[in-house]
Amino acid sequence: MERSLIIVKPDAVQRGLIGEVLRRLEQRGLRFVGLKLMQIDRKLAEQHYAEHRGKPFFQELLEFITSGPVVVGVVEGPRAIEVTRKTMGATDPAKAEPGTIRGDLALTIGQNVIHGSDSPERAAYEIGLFFRDDELVSYERAIDRWIMS
Template structure:
């Protein structure tokens, strides 16, 4: 099983979409192995968005992501990274297909509700940024045999 990182961004929290998003991910069959709400500080935001440093949108992005609490999730499942990315939809909500989280709830690229890791490598990096040792739990779900062969 693969792990991935998902963040419900400030606009998703402010718009009361935490339950809806979490429900969709669980109904798909993904297993939540870590979940918490946190207020991201500037240092963590800059580390998270390090690859965008120097770009014109870096500072507004850091200000936005630190403006309100977020919900951080560690998810586990078969091809979790790709599955979650598909469920999120295109980065620009206006280009995202209906039925995806961004396609159903987003209107602007700067307020696109969720973030998810784009590769297993970035998932490992992001999970280590947002979850301390012991905050991601290992457990077996009784229903896994009904999700996977």
């Protein structure tokens, strides 16, 4: 079973898209094992985006992700990272396929609705930034045997 961090970004929260974004991930068969509404502070944003430090867009990333509340979550399922990224669509919404979250709900790279981890190592790091172990709940749904066998 694999886990991925997701962040419903400030643009999506302000547009009232939280439920739509979470629904699409849940409908794929992923299960949420952690979920919370929060305001990311600058220190946490710098840790989360540390790999982009020194790039021209780093400050814009920090300003955007700290500009309003976000919903952070941890999804779990077989190949959760790959499934989440396919469901999100390409980073550039103009290149994202119709039917994906970004393809249907976003217009620009700067405000592209959702973040998802891109590797198991990155997922472990990101989950650790946003959740304590005791905030994650492992459980089985009755429907899981129909989705995850």
